[in-house]
Amino acid sequence: MSTRVRFAPSPTGLLHIGGLRTALYNFLFARHHGGSFILRIEDTDQERTVPGAVENIIEMLRWVGLEFDEGPHVGGPYGPYVQSQRLELYRQQAHLLVERGSAYYAFDTPEELERMREHQRRAGIAPKYDRFSMRNSFTLPPEEVRRLLSEGAPAVIRLLVPLDRQICFHDLIRGEISVHSRDIDDQVLLKSDGFPTYHLANVVDDHFMRITHVIRGEEWIPSTPKHILLYEAFGWEPPQFAHLPLLLNPDRSKLSKRHGDVAVEDFRRQGYFPEALLNFVALLGWNPTADRELFTLDELIASFELTKVNRAPAIVDRNKLDWLNAQYLRRLPLERLARELQPYLSQLGYPEFPQTYLMRAIALLRERVNRLPEIATFGDYLFIPPRSYDWDYFRKHWHEDLPQWLEELIRVLEQTEPFHAELLQQRIREFTESRGQPLRALVHPLRLILTGKSVGAGIFETMEVLGKSECIRRLREFLASQLPIFMEYLRTAV
Numbered sequence: 001m002s003t004r005v006r007f008a009p010s011p012t013g014l015l016h017i018g019g020l021r022t023a024l025y026n027f028l029f030a031r032h033h034g035g036s037f038i039l040r041i042e043d044t045d046q047e048r049t050v051p052g053a054v055e056n057i058i059e060m061l062r063w064v065g066l067e068f069d070e071g072p073h074v075g076g077p078y079g080p081y082v083q084s085q086r087l088e089l090y091r092q093q094a095h096l097l098v099e100r101g102s103a104y105y106a107f108d109t110p111e112e113l114e115r116m117r118e119h120q121r122r123a124g125i126a127p128k129y130d131r132f133s134m135r136n137s138f139t140l141p142p143e144e145v146r147r148l149l150s151e152g153a154p155a156v157i158r159l160l161v162p163l164d165r166q167i168c169f170h171d172l173i174r175g176e177i178s179v180h181s182r183d184i185d186d187q188v189l190l191k192s193d194g195f196p197t198y199h200l201a202n203v204v205d206d207h208f209m210r211i212t213h214v215i216r217g218e219e220w221i222p223s224t225p226k227h228i229l230l231y232e233a234f235g236w237e238p239p240q241f242a243h244l245p246l247l248l249n250p251d252r253s254k255l256s257k258r259h260g261d262v263a264v265e266d267f268r269r270q271g272y273f274p275e276a277l278l279n280f281v282a283l284l285g286w287n288p289t290a291d292r293e294l295f296t297l298d299e300l301i302a303s304f305e306l307t308k309v310n311r312a313p314a315i316v317d318r319n320k321l322d323w324l325n326a327q328y329l330r331r332l333p334l335e336r337l338a339r340e341l342q343p344y345l346s347q348l349g350y351p352e353f354p355q356t357y358l359m360r361a362i363a364l365l366r367e368r369v370n371r372l373p374e375i376a377t378f379g380d381y382l383f384i385p386p387r388s389y390d391w392d393y394f395r396k397h398w399h400e401d402l403p404q405w406l407e408e409l410i411r412v413l414e415q416t417e418p419f420h421a422e423l424l425q426q427r428i429r430e431f432t433e434s435r436g437q438p439l440r441a442l443v444h445p446l447r448l449i450l451t452g453k454s455v456g457a458g459i460f461e462t463m464e465v466l467g468k469s470e471c472i473r474r475l476r477e478f479l480a481s482q483l484p485i486f487m488e489y490l491r492t493a494v
Helices: 017-032 053-063 087-100 110-122 142-150 198-208 218-234 264-269 274-282 297-303 318-331 334-347 355-365 373-378 391-396 402-414 421-433 440-451 459-466 468-493
Strands: 004-007 036-039 103-106 156-159 166-171 175-180 188-190 213-217 240-244
Touching: 004 017, 004 213, 017 036, 017 053, 017 213, 017 240, 017 264, 017 274, 017 297, 053 264, 087 103, 087 156, 087 188, 087 198, 087 218, 103 142, 156 218, 166 218, 166 240, 175 218, 188 198, 198 218, 213 218, 218 240, 264 274, 274 297, 274 318, 334 355, 334 373, 355 373, 355 459, 391 440, 391 468, 402 421, 402 440, 402 468, 421 440, 421 459, 440 459, 440 468, 459 468
Parallel strands: 004 036, 213 240
Antiparallel strands: 103 156, 156 188, 166 175
């Protein structure tokens, strides 16, 4: 039987990093084994369903390069792939279990259930449904059960859990897991509104969609014994299970929005590359080799093995993500980076730039930043003239001859051709040495005048990117409007 796996999110919000890892590991496993990758939307909890969540899940997974073979947006032979469109199937299967004696009706009101739990708490017992004291098929006469059902009394269908039995299953990551049935509740399978619970819908869908491997988060381990019982009750062969380790913050607290962005959309907005984010997420609990950090999607597919996934929780370290993203920034083609940079510039109100100019700006700065949008902020002077100046820095490098030097330097720059970094450095060195000064006597003031900052890329390389006319224009503008401001600053500072 060919490998079939599914990513089965609930549409209760934006796709987050944990969901992305689950989807990715399912995708890698399917592709590695030449199988099928299926999207199923588990929306039986209608009250928590968020409009637009399904679209966000599909869009974000497509953005990182994960495409489904079957799903609500592409169809397939085992649809529909949305659980709210499969309700009749779940009802049929739930009633089939009742007929077989593997499930039963319960008519308890919410108030009665709460009294039961309170009684158990007072007795020091962990709250659990007591089938022998509540109103259900075990305690009510058969004719009373039939009457309540015929009158439409609110009723649920519960799983009949054996009283004294070890329930065992093999986890592909964690090995053998065994749970005693006394620790398992008589789980509700079908609610009084006719909607299934997660447990029933999950098992029914995995069977009818012919899922061979269930790869999901560690938090679902306690549910798996219930699912094993359901497979047995139906007489179905269960799939193989693999439960992925938890994701934690660097302080080892559970990953959550309280500690920063966790939605995939947030990372896209912040300028992380999809390749870098996918690479980062792939290594949260698994690494095909100890001597590499960067992998293409094809390399991840070729290397992926569930048995090599760690059991221990994985730390989501944003510093590592920044480092990975910076590696991609240094390697991706300049043409692509230029296309992707322009929207960030537009968001800041900067004008449109030719692609060739953006490519040169990116080449100049990409070794100094981690994310593409930082080029627009760290290197803003490449796109707009300086809006402010670090006068303290300028003061450290100020000398009385500087205004005259700048006037003379403009004439030197006008005659410099080609306007390349190497020739610029040579001409400016000749200029300062002819006046008995080292090169730095002019380099530092030039940096401030042209960029407004005390740090940045090499000043001669920066001048080459800005171009001759822009450099001269900024020098003249500084002498005309900013130098008087600095002189007043200098007077008051002294």
